[in-house]
Amino acid sequence: xxxxxxxxxxxxxxxxxxxxxxxxxxxxxxxxxxxxxxxxxxxxxxxxxxxxxxxxxxxxxxxxxxxxxxxxxxxxxxxxxxxxxxxxxxxxxxxxxxxxxxxxxxxxxxxxxxxxxxxxxxxxxxxxxxxxxxxxxxxxxxxxxxxxxxxxxxxxxxxxxxxxxxxxxxxxxxxxxxxxxxxxxxxxxxxxxxxxxxxxxxxxxxxxxxxxxxxxxxxxxxxxxxxxxxxxxxxxxxxxxxxxxxxxxxxxxxxxxxxxxxxxxxxxxxxxxxxxxxxxxxxxxxxxxxxxxxxxxxxxxxxxxxxxxxxxxxxxxxxxxxxxxxxxxxxxxxxxxxxxxxxxxxxxxxxxxxxxxxxxxxxxxxxxxxxxxxxxxxxxxxxxxxxxxxxxxxxxxxxxxxxxxxxxxxxxxxxxxxxxxxxxxxxxxx
Amino acid sequence: xxxxxxxxxxxxxxxxxxxxxxxxxxxxxxxxxxxxxxxxxxxxxxxxxxxxxxxxxxxxxxxxxxxxxxxxxxxxxxxxxxxxxxxxxxxxxxxxxxxxxxxxxxxxxxxxxxxxxxxxxxxxxxxxxxxxxxxxxxxxxxxxxxxxxxxxxxxxxxxxxxxxxxxxxxxxxxxxxxxxxxxxxxxxxxxxxxxxxxxxxxxxxxxxxxxxxxxxxxxxxxxxxxxxxxxxxxxxxxxxxxxxxxxxxxxxxxxxxxxxxxxxxxxxxxxxxxxxxxxxxxxxxxxxxxxxxxxxxxxxxxxxxxxxxxxxxxxxxxxxxxxxxxxxxxxxxxxxxxxxxxxxxxxxxxxxxxxxxxxxxxxxxxxxxxxxxxxxxxxxxxxxxxxxxxxxxxxxxxxxxxxxxxxxxxxxxxxxxxxxxxxxxxxxxx
Numbered sequence: 029x030x031x032x033x034x035x036x037x038x039x040x041x042x043x044x045x046x047x048x049x050x051x052x053x054x055x056x057x058x059x060x061x062x063x064x065x066x067x068x069x070x071x072x073x074x075x076x077x078x079x080x081x082x083x084x085x086x087x088x089x090x091x092x093x094x095x096x097x098x099x100x101x102x103x104x105x106x107x108x109x110x111x112x113x114x115x116x117x118x119x120x121x122x123x124x125x126x127x128x129x130x131x132x133x134x135x136x137x138x139x140x141x142x143x144x145x146x147x148x149x150x151x152x153x154x155x156x157x158x159x160x161x162x163x164x165x166x167x168x169x170x171x172x173x174x175x176x177x178x179x180x181x182x183x184x185x186x187x188x189x190x191x192x193x194x195x196x197x198x199x200x201x202x203x204x205x206x207x208x209x210x211x212x213x214x215x216x217x218x219x220x221x222x223x224x225x226x227x228x229x230x231x232x233x234x235x236x237x238x239x240x241x242x243x244x245x246x247x248x249x250x251x252x253x254x255x256x257x258x259x260x261x262x263x264x265x266x267x268x269x270x271x272x273x274x275x276x277x278x279x280x281x282x283x284x285x286x287x288x289x290x291x292x293x294x295x296x297x298x299x300x301x302x303x304x305x306x307x308x309x310x311x312x313x314x315x316x317x318x319x320x321x322x323x324x325x326x327x328x329x330x331x332x333x334x335x336x337x338x339x340x341x342x343x344x345x346x347x348x349x350x351x352x353x354x355x356x357x358x359x360x361x362x363x364x365x366x367x368x369x370x371x372x373x374x375x376x377x378x379x380x381x382x383x384x385x386x387x388x389x390x391x392x393x394x395x396x397x398x399x400x401x402x403x404x405x406x407x408x409x410x411x412x413x414x415x416x417x418x419x420x421x422x423x424x425x426x427x428x429x430x431x432x433x434x435x436x437x438x439x440x441x442x443x444x445x446x447x448x449x450x451x452x453x454x455x456x457x458x
Numbered sequence: 459x460x461x462x463x464x465x466x467x468x469x470x471x472x473x474x475x476x477x478x479x480x481x482x483x484x485x486x487x488x489x490x491x492x493x494x495x496x497x498x499x500x501x502x503x504x505x506x507x508x509x510x511x512x513x514x515x516x517x518x519x520x521x522x523x524x525x526x527x528x529x530x531x532x533x534x535x536x537x538x539x540x541x542x543x544x545x546x547x548x549x550x551x552x553x554x555x556x557x558x559x560x561x562x563x564x565x566x567x568x569x570x571x572x573x574x575x576x577x578x579x580x581x582x583x584x585x586x587x588x589x590x591x592x593x594x595x596x597x598x599x600x601x602x603x604x605x606x607x608x609x610x611x612x613x614x615x616x617x618x619x620x621x622x623x624x625x626x627x628x629x630x631x632x633x634x635x636x637x638x639x640x641x642x643x644x645x646x647x648x649x650x651x652x653x654x655x656x657x658x659x660x661x662x663x664x665x666x667x668x669x670x671x672x673x674x675x676x677x678x679x680x681x682x683x684x685x686x687x688x689x690x691x692x693x694x695x696x697x698x699x700x701x702x703x704x705x706x707x708x709x710x711x712x713x714x715x716x717x718x719x720x721x722x723x724x725x726x727x728x729x730x731x732x733x734x735x736x737x738x739x740x741x742x743x744x745x746x747x748x749x750x751x752x753x754x755x756x757x758x759x760x761x762x763x764x765x766x767x768x769x770x771x772x773x774x775x776x777x778x779x780x781x782x783x784x785x786x787x788x789x790x791x792x793x794x795x796x797x798x799x800x801x802x803x804x805x806x807x808x809x810x811x812x813x814x815x816x817x818x819x820x821x822x823x824x825x826x827x828x829x830x831x832x833x834x835x836x837x838x839x840x841x842x843x844x845x846x847x848x849x850x851x852x853x854x855x856x857x858x859x860x861x862x863x864x865x866x867x868x869x870x871x872x873x874x875x876x877x878x879x880x881x882x883x884x885x886x887x888x
Contacts (some may be wrong), residue, residue: 050751054608159605165752167605174604175589175597177491178772180482264531304758307737314756321480321765322595325760326744328734335751342608359491455803458556 029353032065032103034350038093038106039121040073040080043133045189046334047080047106047341051118054342060347072098093119097126104129104348106341112136117145122209124148128252131344133160139235142242142249143364146356156356157344160235163313164189166345168331172243172317173358179319181244183284188236188294190331191219191227191312192259192279197309198272199371218311230257230294233281237292241283242357244317247367250290254372255431257295261452266382269410269423270298270454280457288324289370290456296304297457303456308331373432380406380425383441384448387413395422404429419448423455429455463496463779464531468523468549469538470503470510471561476561476764477536477771479511484772492779500526523549527556534559534778536771542566547575547870551834554578554586561774563590563767569665572672572679573794574578586786587774592666595766596759602673602747602785603788609749611674613714618666618724618873620741621649621657622709623688628737628856629699635694648741648762657687663711672787673712675745677797679754680720685801685861687725691882696812699853700728700842705737707884721800727887728810735887803862808837808886810855813871814878817843817850822877825852834866836860848880855886 037048049069061064066274072093075277076084078396088097093115096105105123107130116137123130124145132138138145138158149156159169163186172181186194191213196207199447210228213219219227226232234256242249259279270277275298283292299306304326313331318324330336357364385391392411399406408425434453465574467478481659482496489495493846502523517683520526520565523545526535537560539546539556545569554575562568568575568588579586590601595615617623630637640658643649649657656662664686672679689709700707700859705728713722727737733758743761748754761764777784788796793843822841829836864883871877 046751050608060610060793165606166755167601170605171597171601174777175600175773176595176769177776179769180486205804209690274800304737307734319769321476322769323766324761325596328756328758330753336753339606339609339749339752343605346607347604350782350784363490375805 030103031064033064033103034069035036035066036070036072036100036102036105037068038072038096038105039110040071041108041110042334043110044073044106044108045081045335047108047338049377050342052082058342058346058349061416062346064349066349070102072096094122097122097266102128104131107132107134107137110134110136112140115142120156121148122309124152124154124423125153129151129155129157130265130349131157131341131348132159135161135232135235135239137242139238139249142239142357143361147361148360149356155353157348159355160240160337160340162239163210163240163315163327164190164329164331164333165339166313166315166327166331167329168315169239169243170328170343171325172240173214173354174246176317176319176322176325177358178324179317181317181319182281184240184319185243185280185282185284187278187305187308187313188233188281188315189225189227189279190313192233193309193313194218194311195237196259196262196267196277196279199264200267200276203264206262228260230256230279231258233294234292237283237294238316240281240319241292242364244283245285245290245367246357247290248357248364250292250367250369252369252413254291254369255295255375256294258296259296262296262454265421266452266454270380273425274301274454275299276301278305278308278453280305280451285367286370290367291370291372291375293372293375297456298454299457312352322392355366373430376428376429378426378428379434379456380423380456382452383422383424384422385422386446386448387415387418388446391420392422394444396425398440399424399426402429402433403438404433459610461494461842462535463494464499466500466502466526466530466532466535467495467498467538468502468526469533471538471540471542472764472769474503474538474541475489475511475542476697477768478768480768480772482512488772488776488779490581491615492776494779495725496779500532500633502526510753524552527552532558533615534561534775536860537564537567539786540564540566542570547571550575550580551585554582554584557582557584557799559585559587559778561587561771561778562583563588563771565591565662565665565669572669572787573791579786580791583831585663585778585783587778588669588786589774590767590770591843592669593757594620594744594759594761594763596743596745596757596761598745598748598757599669599673600777601755601757602670604782606747606755607751607788609752611747611749612744613712613748614670615675615710615712615714616710616745617708617743618663618745618761619657620743621654622742623662623739624648624711625742626689626697626707629694629697630706633694636692645811658690660686660709663703663706663709663721667711667713667724670672670711670745671720671722674713674796675715676787676789676794678722678794680722680797680822682799684721684799685725685805686765689726692726692796692884693882695851696882699812700810703855704731708735708738710887715802719800720797723802723805726884728884729887753760758843772846780851803860805861808856808858808888809864810853810884810886813852813854813880814851815852816876816878817845817848818876821850822852824874824876825854828867828870829854830857832859834863834867
């Protein structure tokens, strides 16, 4: 790598904007630590005239990012557009083919096309770095690839989405319902103002799980979705009942090897308030890695926002500038294996089931009979009648049972006139 | 670096022994990931015939480790003897001068001679790696050097000694006194069986603080000790009172920049039970890094024992084998600056003071008068009389006050006949 490093930043949204500023502020420090000079020679965004933190140098500005490849000699390109396909993919592809190192915080791109892009980077002998794609400022990918490189990892899990964690924490603290807290999160910039769906339905966390799996288990990115559930169906009622039971609801992303098969899930979990993970609140993210011989390693930090994201983007820059050439997923694409996916029907948990029913005789026994026919044994029942509306809430905590069993068992409640809505299911994390 | 890497392991105590085994188990995996072959060509320990996990290959065994340099071509040497000077220093020195990369878990050596040895490594263009010297299996040094490389770090602190954390946790859980719990810790292998002093008096944690400071603030290792206190004076009584106050006692190592000066301390702290650090129990270590723009990063994991230590030693090996050449302290020795030390007289905290007194009239007012003369204002007093023995325990929680003020104020109680022993002081962590 030359002594002078030319940089392009493509995409000047919240992240790109902050990054550009940070690059200017930290320029000297980075040069000091790496012994190389950096120069931002090109920036690109849709709108040249939008108000930004900095004055746009029009000579460096490209409305069409593909022009950059023709006009400038770039060493490192930051992709900060954020799409899973389209122009994001095309830019990264073109850069790698032109032997330009790429750094991106784009989890959906990596989760979808990471295998292909990693291979492309390797063929062209450049780096593709994406530390910021998982858990914001927590350098968890680097830790798996390097700090824990020689461990045998059996499981990686954690709170990978700050938006949902903020909403769940705030519902508990403020006693306010989902919709209201979501609007508050949007006002505070913790949730997308337009369409927060990808955070809420678990999609965002699932992309991160896929990236973590690939690194932890040296495997290709899986194309399957074992279980992906978000927090859209969690009501304040569930949070209050959990609270009484000494539990807290967390949206966990889990990746583990069970019977030599890969099992990836994102779903809300009930965890004990006394556990570590039960106390990671607000917008914080946390990742727990179980490895041998290291034991359990925990990393916690701010999971989102331009500050933590920039920290990770710059650590990638730093790594590339120090000449630390790496395979994007820790080992060569050729050596990354396919791991078959665990059949999620066999996934087994204790369950929290909440039924909203008409307060009539026989309803409880209908439910318990049905459960017992499927050999789902009950650990605890809490029935709370609402005399006024002649309704009742029945919460049942079951012993461990398999997914397929529950799915079949609960089916009937879709069309029972005494059961007012399909039961809410939350898995207990053991 | 050649394709064939020759390794020497010097010192076959608990760590060296485990490492040697791990190297053999992980050989294939490391070769797979790095594309290089490893070969342990020399091992050395005092006693060739001691019982070990593995059969000693007598051809590779050296009773005098310095013979290795004459007879073998070594690429990487593991120093696992563990002294702060003497043979440990001599071995590392000789290896570096012979252009051999060195990996060591030896915190006392690095805390004492790290500056000199780092310079030697740089002059000879080889690596000196010591990830295992701080916080066992937690890759915290690598995280500061790389993952958070471009952050401006203002503070690093945490629980850096597993032995003392185990003892404090177990005293609380078992309700047993210090001496008894210490013996239990020794039986379980959590405390040195012979002389646990260096863990208990804060020396071990202080060495780690020094290494963390040098990395976090890009400075030379400080030769001064601001405050170094261990847990030897903590009694079960203090733990119980803390418990009533919703607090927990933790031995914290703290390194921060105050008024552009370096402040390093190790001392017991009272922390709230609701905080993260208040819930890191048992032999766990935790390090909290405050940086800009990343915010607060937390890393937790097993801080000691041969498994976690080997994980870090092998991550160093992996890094060197991948050709990841680094300055031992992140930046060149020439650029590491001296930072002046903060005057600890100005260090200011709320305090917990426990007085054991004769249960006589006027004793409390003697104490409070003395405190008020030094403008130490009282936030809370808890007096517990022991009628039978005509004694009383007085616990005072003060508002913030400076170290020098307290030191002067408490002096008088050394020779007061109504005060049965010099008061126990524990600082509240804010």
